Amino acid sequence: MPKTIPEPTIERLCRIFRLLDEKERGDTASISSGAIEKETGIPAHTVRKDISQLGSLKSGKEGYDIKGLKDLIENTFSLNVPRRSCVVGLDMLGSAMLNNNQIINAGYKIVAGFDSNINRMEMMDTDIPLFPTYEIEKKVREYSIDFAIIAVKPEKAKETAEKLIRGGIKGIINFSPVILNFEDNIIVRNIYLVEEFRLLSAMIATTGKQKGEKNEESV
Amino acid sequence: MPKTIPEPTIERLCRIFRLLDEKERGDTASISSGAIEKETGIPAHTVRKDISQLGSLKSGKEGYDIKGLKDLIENTFSLNVPRRSCVVGLDMLGSAMLNNNQIINAGYKIVAGFDSNINRMEMMDTDIPLFPTYEIEKKVREYSIDFAIIAVKPEKAKETAEKLIRGGIKGIINFSPVILNFEDNIIVRNIYLVEEFRLLSAMIATTGKQKGEKNEESV
DNA sequence: ATCTATCTGTGAAAATTTTCACAGATAGGC
DNA sequence: GCCTATCTGTGAAAATTTTCACAGATAGAT
Numbered sequence: 001m002p003k004t005i006p007e008p009t010i011e012r013l014c015r016i017f018r019l020l021d022e023k024e025r026g027d028t029a030s031i032s033s034g035a036i037e038k039e040t041g042i043p044a045h046t047v048r049k050d051i052s053q054l055g056s057l058k059s060g061k062e063g064y065d066i067k068g069l070k071d072l073i074e075n076t077f078s079l080n081v082p083r084r085s086c087v088v089g090l091d092m093l094g095s096a097m098l099n100n101n102q103i104i105n106a107g108y109k110i111v112a113g114f115d116s117n118i119n120r121m122e123m124m125d126t127d128i129p130l131f132p133t134y135e136i137e138k139k140v141r142e143y144s145i146d147f148a149i150i151a152v153k154p155e156k157a158k159e160t161a162e163k164l165i166r167g168g169i170k171g172i173i174n175f176s177p178v179i180l181n182f183e184d185n186i187i188v189r190n191i192y193l194v195e196e197f198r199l200l201s202a203m204i205a206t207t208g209k210q211k212g213e214k215n216e217e218s219v
Numbered sequence: 220m221p222k223t224i225p226e227p228t229i230e231r232l233c234r235i236f237r238l239l240d241e242k243e244r245g246d247t248a249s250i251s252s253g254a255i256e257k258e259t260g261i262p263a264h265t266v267r268k269d270i271s272q273l274g275s276l277k278s279g280k281e282g283y284d285i286k287g288l289k290d291l292i293e294n295t296f297s298l299n300v301p302r303r304s305c306v307v308g309l310d311m312l313g314s315a316m317l318n319n320n321q322i323i324n325a326g327y328k329i330v331a332g333f334d335s336n337i338n339r340m341e342m343m344d345t346d347i348p349l350f351p352t353y354e355i356e357k358k359v360r361e362y363s364i365d366f367a368i369i370a371v372k373p374e375k376a377k378e379t380a381e382k383l384i385r386g387g388i389k390g391i392i393n394f395s396p397v398i399l400n401f402e403d404n405i406i407v408r409n410i411y412l413v414e415e416f417r418l419l420s421a422m423i424a425t426t427g428k429q430k431g432e433k434n435e436e437s438v
Numbered sequence: 439a440t441c442t443a444t445c446t447g448t449g450a451a452a453a454t455t456t457t458c459a460c461a462g463a464t465a466g467g468c
Numbered sequence: 469g470c471c472t473a474t475c476t477g478t479g480a481a482a483a484t485t486t487t488c489a490c491a492g493a494t495a496g497a498t
Contacts, residue, residue, distance in 0.1 A: 171419035200390035202296035
């Protein structure tokens with residue numbers, strides 16, 4: 001085992017990765033931990049500590065070499081391995097995901113969409129192949145799909161996840177407000193829209209000056 | 220000061236709140252920490268510890284009274300205070316947010332939408348009043364809007380946030396991939412779609428069995 | 439080559455968060 | 469009332485994560 005990297009560190013490094021991606025086509029070739037702090041809010045010493053977990057990278061008076069650091073993160077986390085994804089549930093949110101430029105620009109290919117409503121699918125205007133939900137297991141396997149975005153109605157979320165898992169899915173991004181909790185080695189990232197609202201409310205109520213992030217985990 | 224509640228605890232309690240909301244219209248009137256663990260994945264002792272931070276609630280052989288616990292969380296975090304929200308950027312993702320049932324059902328009112336493209340707004344079919352982005356500051360103030368969802372193009376994210384803040388916004392849910400980092404007491408929850416994909420990749424690469432959450436921080 | 443200013447890398451300390459273990463409380467049966 | 473089974477509440481221990489402080493490294497100037 002190559003040494004365990006703590007989850008908060010993984011999250012921060014992915015955030016830094018995006019910054020590097022922006023900066024890569026910029027004027028300078030390097031960036032310091034202090035500059036990373038200014039742009040991301042992650043304290044400089046934490047940035048250094050996190051990066052040091054990746055093994056060493058030659059330093060310098062200038063800070064980190066942007067390209068070098070980016071590649072190091074990319075390799076460590078296998079971000080360069082191409083991943084195929086699908087979207088299940090093609091109402092407004094699901095459709096927005098199917099056509100999401102951010103996702104496509106980052107190199108993640110969305111290769112299929114699923115919905116239980118065949119009429120709706122026939123009306124949709126997209127190049128991505130669409131299938132009825134009863135074909136999920138079959139198509140996930142056939143297309144070797146790694147990741148799925150779940151945007152179905154809450155009452156369908158669990159069975160949708162189970163179909164995906166039977167098809168061999170590796171990771172799920174779950175937009176439904178149902179807590180998906182599997183023993184297996186399926187990784188689920190939950191994006192709870194409503195909870196983000198509640199967290200804003202809660203943070204205002206408790207102090208008004210918490211830090212506000214988590215990705216989170218997550219929406 | 221009423222005692223500081225750690226942020227991870229706030230996030231878990233909001234998750235538990237949702238579970239209670241589901242269970243409230245169920246058959247039983249109470250739920251134990253063990254049952255909460257089974258449904259949320261949060262360990263029972265952590266559940267108890269978290270709940271104990273809220274001050275005491277009479278216990279019993281049966282576990283927690285669902286209604287009582289729900290009210291306690293609601294009051295502690297002022298989740299019952301009505302909040303008015305808006306959406307800035309009405310492309311597919313923004314429109315999906317404007318019409319999102321989850322948000323509405325949870326009692327959060329979306330009272331305005333903003334977009335820089337006036338033609339697009341005229342074509343949209345919604346009862347929610349829509350305004351051009353140059354009116355953000357004015358309208359946020361006029362409607363006393365508390366929260367905003369930012370779904371604009373990355374290059375517009377920062378200036379959008381600044382307009383909202385000048386209008387007096389209290390919290391922002393940011394869907395753009397730009398890191399918004401303010402000194403002020405504005406709370407920002409970032410939902411980084413692409414980062415969720417990267418985190419799935421990273422977690423598979425590092426061990427394949429990390430726990431997967433945040434949002435998840437954050438979506 | 440030496441000096442200086444600027445950064446990183448990292449062991450150790452501090453802070454935070456989670457886990458544990460068990461005392462205390464409650465409801466039901468006898 | 470008393471006993472038992474089931475839970476919570478919580479101080480203390482353990483684990484994890486963040487912060488600190490400074491040694492070491494590099495690049496440029498003189």
